[in-house]
Amino acid sequence: MSSNVKPVLILQLRPEDETSDSEFQAFLKYGGLQEKHTRRIRIEQGGIPPVVLDDYSAIIVGGSPFDISTPEEKKSPIQKKIEKDFKGLFCDVLARDFPFLGACSGNGLLGSYLGAGISGLYSEPVGGARVSLTDEGKLDPLLSGFPDQIDVLLGHKEACDTTPDGATLLIRGDACPVQMFRVGRNVYATQFHPEGDAEGFIVRIDAYKHHGYFAPETARHLIEAINSVQTPYAQEILRRFVERYVGLI
Numbered sequence: 001m002s003s004n005v006k007p008v009l010i011l012q013l014r015p016e017d018e019t020s021d022s023e024f025q026a027f028l029k030y031g032g033l034q035e036k037h038t039r040r041i042r043i044e045q046g047g048i049p050p051v052v053l054d055d056y057s058a059i060i061v062g063g064s065p066f067d068i069s070t071p072e073e074k075k076s077p078i079q080k081k082i083e084k085d086f087k088g089l090f091c092d093v094l095a096r097d098f099p100f101l102g103a104c105s106g107n108g109l110l111g112s113y114l115g116a117g118i119s120g121l122y123s124e125p126v127g128g129a130r131v132s133l134t135d136e137g138k139l140d141p142l143l144s145g146f147p148d149q150i151d152v153l154l155g156h157k158e159a160c161d162t163t164p165d166g167a168t169l170l171i172r173g174d175a176c177p178v179q180m181f182r183v184g185r186n187v188y189a190t191q192f193h194p195e196g197d198a199e200g201f202i203v204r205i206d207a208y209k210h211h212g213y214f215a216p217e218t219a220r221h222l223i224e225a226i227n228s229v230q231t232p233y234a235q236e237i238l239r240r241f242v243e244r245y246v247g248l249i
Contacts, residue, residue: 006057008033008246010040011048013064013082013105022203023062026195030235031060031242044078048085053092058099058245061106063193065208068108068118069158087113097184099245101238104156107178107189114164114183122176126155126205126214126222128229131179131192137170140182142240150233152179153196153226155204155214160191180237186245194238198226 010027014020024040027033039056041049044064051059066079075083090113093100102110112118130149137143150171160178163169171180171190180190193201202223209216 005247006055008038008242009051009056009059010038011059011061012040012042013044013062013066015044015065016207019204019207022200023195026197026200027060027062030195030238032239033242043082047078047081048089051089053096053098058101058241059093061102063104066105067158068112069120083109093187094183097186099186100188101241102189103193103195104191107191108158108160110189111160111164114167116164117161118158119161120158121161122159123157124154124176126201127225128152129154129173129175129192131171131173133171134169136168137180140170141244142188142237143170146233151229151231152192152234153201153229153231154192156191188241190237192234194234196231196234198229201226
């Protein structure tokens with residue numbers, strides 16, 4: 001990596017060390033990154049510190065057990081702070097059309113900021129799903145040349161009710177319509193996990209089996225099913241994002 005290439009800012013929201021570390025390693029692996037090429041901040045510990053966008057080449061945001069649709073009075077102080085901090089960050093990111101990729105929680109946070117309703121209407125169980133590229137998606141540089149449908153890994157209790165105003169829907173699903181969208185030219189969000197793989201999802205299944213994503217007694221079945229899911233195109237999205245905006249590959 002050239003000394004003048006700016007690092008990728010990776011913002012994580014997972015409270016558990018094991019799930020956070022696993023997610024971070026997946027971002028590195030499928031993004032083609034080395035740890036020295038990134039600045040990792042676990043914002044569930046204290047919120048988002050001041051961010052100077054000129055210090056970074058791009059921002060990646062991971063998943064979280066926090067739900068935006070939780071009633072305000074039931075949210076923890078740190079969740080409220082994180083949501084407030086993201087509003088300030090998104091104001092700067094969208095004004096600059098700064099390279100951004102939000103996965104799962106990153107998708108909901110961005111969608112909510114843009115005015116989309118976030119609810120459990122389109123929740124999906126933990127596991128693999130097949131989703132479809134839109135006509136606009138087929139033209140996007142992160143998706144060009146992909147087949148019409150790709151397999152992804154996901155699992156979420158809430159999602160965008162509609163495509164946010166001003167956003168372009170790139171990938172849709174049958175059970176959850178808004179799977180990937182873009183704002184401007186460089187701001188992306190996915191409901192699925194482009195960094196997802198069987199190893200990482202097994203860690204999450206074990207950590208979140210009592211968080212309402214699935215019945216705890218089904219955990220072993222989910223793990224068995226996850227082991228057979230391959231998501232190379234979803235992971236290619238992450239690789240292309242890094243290649244396009246960081247230039248390491």
